Amino acid sequence: MVAIASVVENTCGFKSLISELYNIVLFGKCRCSELRWLSFSHKKKILNGSQLYTYSVCNVGEHEQDNWLRTTFIQRRLSASRVFVELQFIVRDCNSFDGSSLTCKETFNLFSSESDADIGTSFRKGQFKKVATIAPDEITSRNELRINTETRVVESLSRKGFYLAFQDIGACMALLSVRVYYKTCPATIKSLAAFPETVAGGGVNQALREVAGVCVENAVSEESPRIYCTMDGEWVVPVGQCQCMPGYEAVNDTCRDCQPGFFKAFVSNDACELCPVNTKLLSSGALFCPCAEDFYRAPDDPTTGPCSGLPSAPRELVATTTQLAAGKLQLSWSPPEDTGGRSDISYSVECRRCEGTACQPCGEKVRLEPASSGLVDTRVAVSELEPHLNYTFTVEAHSGVSLFASQGTPRSNRPPSTSTLTTALHYTDPPKVTSMRLDERSLTSLSLSWAVAPRRPVPQPTRYKLTYRKKDDNLDVTTYTVLILEKSSVQISDLSPGTAYLFRVQALSPEGSPGGSSIEDEFETLTEGKEDGHISGVIFGAAVGGAAMLMIVVVVILIRKRSATTFFSPLCPSSFFKQLKPLKTYVDPHTYEDPNMAILKFASEIHPSHVTKQKVIGAGEFGEVYRGILKAPGRKEGAVAIKTLKPGYSEKQRQDFLSEASIMGQFSHQNIIRLEGVVTKFKHAMIVTEYMENGALDKYLKDRDGEMPSFQLVGMMHGIAAGMKYLSDMSYVHRDLAARNILVNNNLECKVSDFGLSRVLEDDPEGTYTTSGGKIPIRWTAPEAIAYRKFTSASDVWSFGIVMWEVMAFGERPYWDMSNCEVMKAINEAFRLPAPMDCPSAVYQLMLQCWLQDRSKRPRFPDIVSLLDKLLRSPESLKAIADFDPRVSIRLPSTSGSDGLPFRSVSEWLESIKMSQYSENFTCAGVVTMDQVLQMKNVDIKNIGVRLPGHLKRIAYSILGLKDQTSTLSVFAV
Template identity: 70%
Template structure:
C-alpha cells in the first residue's frame, strides 16, 4: 500500500479504504471534512497526515486545536464489537518538506483524543479538543491522525503558539516574546526603563509556557521631578516637587515656600523663612521663634480604661551631655504641669544650649490601683508634638483558679479546689469528672508578684462520655488563653493517634467503625443504598472526558446539589449495554468508598442508580494520578515536599487499617493529587475486608495481582493483610522519591519475583534521604510481622517533617544499579548504535536535538561530557540533568568519578 494526497493537500495511508474527504452541510454552510468509518472491518490502522507546517524559529511548543465528530459505537448494533470512540494524534519533525514520503516510524504519539460528546444517529455533536506538541526544534513538522477503528470526521485543525505580549511592568518595557516549552518553562527577557526612569540593574522578567509574564526582577524608578502615572514617568505639576529617584508621588510644596514650576526638585523658602542646614528639602520653612518657650501637645490615650476622668502630668528633665536631672522650679508651665485636663501646655523659661526631655503621664480615677505604668516620652525638638500613649504591660506570671460547682437541694455550692501559678499562657487540665460544671478565672501577676484583678468567670460543663477540647479567650487586658481540657473514662483503652490533630470535625474524633464488605449482602443493591447517597442526574453535568475506566469513560463535571455550593467532581460512567453483574461490580466500589471519611481518602459524593445512565460521583482531584504528576514535575519538588505527600498517604492507609480494611492495590497510580498537593488514596476495585482477627487475611482464588507492588507472601499464597499493604506503601515511597519511575524498571514480572525471593530490594533513588530509604527497607522485610504498622509510619514521617535537618543525610546511590541501565550496551546486548538510541533507553529522547545541535553525535563524545557540558546544551531540569549525568557515569563504569557529576 502507498500513501496518496487528498484535494486539500493532506496525505492518507493506506490509499485504499482509509480516510476520505467529503463535504457536509453544517448550520447552512458546506464544510470540508476528512472522515473514516470502518467500525465493522476488524483492527484498523489508518493515517491522515497534514502538509508541512513551518515553525517559528523560537517557538518550541505549539497547540493543536481539533474540531471533530465521533459516532456512538452503540448506534451500530452488532457491528460495533471492534468499534472505538477515540483516535490518536502524532507528530514528526523535519528540516524540509518530504512530500509524499511516509513512514509510520517517523512519528511519535502526542495523545489519545477522546470526545466529550458522542453523536448518535441523526445528530451531530461537534467536539473541540486542544493538545500540546512540545520540544520542537527543527524547521517544521507534520501532524498525523491515526484511526484505530472509530467512526470519526475531522472538520478543522488549528495550529498556534503562545506569546507573552509586549508590556510595561514596574516602569520597564518588555517586547513581545514567544512562550517557551517543556525544556524552558520560564524564558528570561530583558527590558528597558521607560523615559525619565532609571534602574541600577537591567530589568528582567520571565515569560511562562502559557504566555504570561511572571517574576519581574529589578525595578525602574522615576527621576527627581517625575512621578509614576499610567506606566510612565510624568513631570510634577506646578506647586508640587520630588527630590529623589523613587516611585513615590510628587509632594505638595511645604508651608512657607514659594510655588514651584513643573518638574520641580524642591520648593524655595519664602522671604523671612528658613530651613536649618540639616533640614530635609521636604521640611517646612520656619521663622525664628522666641527663645526659651515652646508648646507641647499630645493625643489622648487610645484606651481610656472605660473612664472619662482623664488627667495628665508633665515631667521635665534637662540634660548636659550624658547627665540628666529634674528641671526644677525654673521652668514655667501654663496652665500647670499636673492634673491637666487639656492635651497641651505652654512651657517657658527654658535655658539655651540644653536638651530637655518631657514625659506626659495619663491617669484616671483608678490609676493608683494599677500595677502597670503608662507613659510616653516627648522631646523639645519641635514646637508641636503629637503622640499616642501606649500602655506598657509588664505581666510575667498568671494564676488560674478552678472551682467545682456542686448541686445542692437549697442552693448551688461552689468549692475551690485548685489554684495554678503559670509562667506560660496555656494549661491542660485532666482527670475531670463527667457531667460536672467547672468554673475558671485567670489573674495576671507583676514581676514583683503584685496581683491584678481576676478575669470574668467562665463556666464549662463536661460531657458524659466523650473526649473534648475547649478554647476560651479571656477579656482585656489579660492576653488570650487557650485551656485544653480532656476527659477519659478510667480503665479505658482508647488512644489518640498521632494524626488526631489533623481532624477538624467531632465525627472524626469518634472511634473508627469496622468496615463492612458489601459482597456479604445478599442483594448488593442494599449495600449501595446503605453506604452511598443517591444523586438525581439533573444535578450532575459532564464537561470533559479525562480518562477511561474499566467500565466506561471518566468525566470532569459539576455537581449542583440543592442546598450545597456548586462543586467540581469526577464522574465515572457505566457504558450502555451493561449486564446486571457489571452494574453490581461497578457500584461495589461506591459501597466501599461510602464507608470512609478521611481527608486522605477520596471522597464519595454519591451515585446515580435509579436511571438508565449509572454513575459514581467523587470529589475532583485537579492534578490527577500521583505517578504522572511526579513524572511531569521531575526534579521540581524538594524532599520535604515529597515526604509531606507520603505522610498524607500513610495517614489515609492508617485510617483504612484501623477499620480492618486492606487495599491490595496501593500504588502511585491509585493515589490522586488535588490543587493543594494533598494526596488521597483511591481505586478500591481490588480491596477486600479483613477478618476480625488482627492477623486475619483475605485469600483469593485467582485474579490479577500487581506483582511490582505486592508483598511476596501475597504473591505466593494469595494472602493479603495490612502488612502486605505496608510492603506496597514502601514501593509507593520509592515511586515518589524517584519522581514516578517504574518500580523494577523494565524487568519482567517473573524477574521481579525471582529477584525479591533472592533478597534483592530496590536501591535508593537519586537524592533520597537516608531516613526515608531506611523506612522503605523496613516495609520490605521478608517477615511480615516485623514490618512497621501504618501508625508507626505516620509517627516517623511526622518526626522527619518536624526536623527538616533529618532529611539532609542522603542514602548511598549507585547509578549503575539505581537507574537500571546497561553499562555499555543496548537492550539486545550490542553497543548503543547512536546517541538517540542511548537517550531513548534512559527516557530522555526529548534532548536528541540538543545533542545533535551541539555536535555530540557519537557515544565516544558522550563519554567525554561533564555536568557543565550537559547544562550548556540546554538540559536545565535538575532531575533530567542528574539522570543523563549518572547514565554517562554508568557507561564509564567508574564510580570514582562520581564527583565529576555532582549537580
C-alpha cells in the same frame, strides 16, 4: 498568536493515512484542488448552508475499530516548543443507535510525533505519543447537529517539525477543522525597558520564559531588566525595572527632563516635584531646589524638603511654687509663636544664682528634671534651691537649623529665641527631727517627746506631724493615725495593752510642707495578766487545731465514699466498653450468589437525571471517566467523578464494573475515596464518587518537582497510611497500592482509590489470598506476592514503601527504566531503591523496613501511622537527610558515546534525567558538549535559567554522577 497551520483558510497539507481508510475525510472551506488530499479521501457535506469537505467515520457496528488520520509534516517555526491544536468536530450520540452498535464510543484520541525531516507517507504507530482524549461537550443526535470546539496543547517540542494524528476506536464522528498555532509575547515597553517579540513559554515545567530588555534613553537600572513571557503570550513579573535618572520623569514610556520650578533628586520613576517653600526656582532638569536667603535645611533634612527659619522665643515663662519650703518650684512656658516652619522644637533651661549683685551658674547645686536641655515638654521641675537667694532662669527654643544662627544674621524682624525669668525665693528651712524617746507608758497610753536640729534660727513656732500604727505583720490592712502637733511632745491614749506601735515624726514648714523625717521608732504598752493571756492563747490554738482535724476527717470520708462508687472509672472509662465491639469486616461482593444484592446493600441508587456529565478527565478499564455535578434531593449540589460503562458491554463486564462500587460502599474514612452512589437501573451504568480536584498523586508531584517541603510530603504519606490502616483493620488487602491510585483534593488530602484489583483477606492465620492469575504491578508488589501470588497486609506495606519513595522522588518511576525482569532479579539479589534527593533519614529507614524480605518483620500499618505522626510532631527529626548517591539515583545508559562519556549529546543527557525542557537553555548558554557540562558548577546551572530547587539539584547530582561514570556503570551491571 501565530498560526502554523489552519484548516479554516488553508487546510492544504492534510492527507488520509493509508488507502484502507477510505471512509475518513477532512473538510475545510477550500476548493478540493487546493487541499492536495488524496482523491478518495474527501466527501462533500452541507453544514449551516456552506459546502464543506469532511473526514468522517462511523463504523460502530464493527469490532476492534482502530482508524488513524495523520497530517503532513508541520514545520516548527522559530523556537516554539509549545503549540495549540484547535479542533472542530461532530460526535454522534451512541444512544441514537440500536443495540447492534457494539463498539460505539463518544471520544477519539489526539497523537503527536516529532521529526527533523518529512518522512512522507511512512507511518508507524509507535512513533506517536498520545496528547489527549478528545470528548465532545455537546453530542449530535439524529435530529440536531452540534459542532464542538476543543483546544489541546502539544508541549516540549524540540525538533524541526512534527506530525499530528487522530485515532478513532469506535466513534461516529466527523473532523471539521484543525488549526495549529503558537503564541508569542509582542514587542513591548514595560517599566521603561524595551523587550523584543518572544515565543511564549516552553512546557509544563517551563511555564515562564525569561527575556532580557534594554532601558530607554535617560533611564538606568541597577540590574539588567528582565520580564517573563507566559505560555498564554502575556508579559508578567518585570524584574529589575528601569528608572529615570535625576532631573528626569517618566512620561509615556520615556524619560523627560523636569520642567522649570520642578526637580527630582533621585533615580526613580516618580514624577518631578514642585520646588518646596522658601526655596529658589531653577531652570529645567533640576536635581534639587536651594534654600532662599535666611532659610536653611538641617543636616538630617532631605534635599527634597522645604527650607525653614530660626524659631522665635518661648512665650509666657512663669514660675509656680509647689513646695517652696523644700526648695522646689515649677517652670512652664508656651511654645514660640513662630516655629520657623519646623516641628522639631526643643528647649534648654539655664539657671543662674545671685547673692547681692554677684551671679554665677547654678551648676550641679540646683537640679532640673527631667533635664536642662533637649526638652520636648514646655515645663521643668526645679529642686534643691537655697533660701534667701535670687535665681534667674533663661529658656531658649531650638530647632534643627539653630546651628546656623551663629553662621549668619537672622532677619531683622525675627524676635530672639530666648526667654528670661528672674525670681527671688525666700523661705525658712523646716527643722529636722533627730531622735525620739519614751517618757512614760501604761496599759493603754504612751508619752513621747523628740529633739530637733533646725538648719537656721526659727523665728516662729514649728508644727509637727506624728504618724503611728500597730506593729502587726499578720494583718493585710494597716491603719495609720496622723496627728498635727504644736509642740515636741505628746501623750497618746486609747491604745491596746501589750501592743507594739511604730511612730514617725516630721517637722512642718510655715507653709505646711513636711521637712526631714525621723527614724521610725517602736514603743510598746504595758501588759496585764501575761500568764492568763498565754493560757487563753493555748486554749484558742487547741480549739482551732481540733476544728481543723475534724474538717480533715470529714473530707477523707467523703473522698472514700465517692471513690467507692467510681472505683473502675479511672481504669475502665465508658469508652473502653465501646471499643470492645468487634470491628466491621469487609464482605467480598463476589461471595453473593446474586451480585446485584451486594450493590443494593452497599451502594445507594441515583437517578441519572440527577447526574450531569461535564468533561472527560480520564479513561478507565470499562469506559470514560467524567467530571460532573450531582444534584440529588436532600443532598448538597457538588462536583463528582463519574465512571461510565461503555456501550456493548457483557453482563460479566457490568458485574465486574459495579463490584468496585460494592467494595467502596463498605468504606467510610477520610483517606478513602467516598462513593456517592451508582446508576444501575438504567441502560448506561455509572459509578459516582467524590471529585478530587488535583487528580492522581504521581502527576501532581511531577508538576511540583522540588517545590514542596519534606514536612508536607510526610503529611501526605500520613494520610495514605491512615487510609491503609483502616483497610487492614477491616481485614482487607488492596493489591495495587501506588501513587497513581492515590487521589489528591484541594486541601492536599490524599485518598486511596482504585479497588479493581482489591481482594478480601481469608480467615486463615496468615490472612493470605491466592490468585488464579491476572496482572501484577511488579514495581510495587512484594516478592512473595510475585512468586507465590499470595497477598497480605504485609504485601500492602511493601507497596506503601514504594509509594513513600514515589512521594519523596516527586513522582519518579520506581526502578527507573529497568525492565520487570531486571526489577525482580535486583530485588531477589537484595537491591533496594536508594534514598531520593533530600529525603529525611527517618523516612528512608521506614522505607527499608517496609522492604524487608521476611514479611513478618515488616511494620504494620498502625505502627507506620504512629511513626509518621511522631515525625510530624517533631519537625526537627526531618532535618537529618539520608545519604544520596547520584550514581544510583540517576540511572545512566550502559553505552558510551564517541567522547567516552555515557551520552553522545547534551539533549540526550537531559532527556535521560527528564530535564529536556532545559535543552534550549544549555544551547543559548553555549553549553553544547558533554565536556562543557562536566565543567559546570551550581552557579553556572542557575545562570542558564534553572530556577526550581528540585531541578537544580537533579541536574547538579547528575553531573556529579557523570564525573564518576566508571563506578556508576558498574552499579547497573546487574
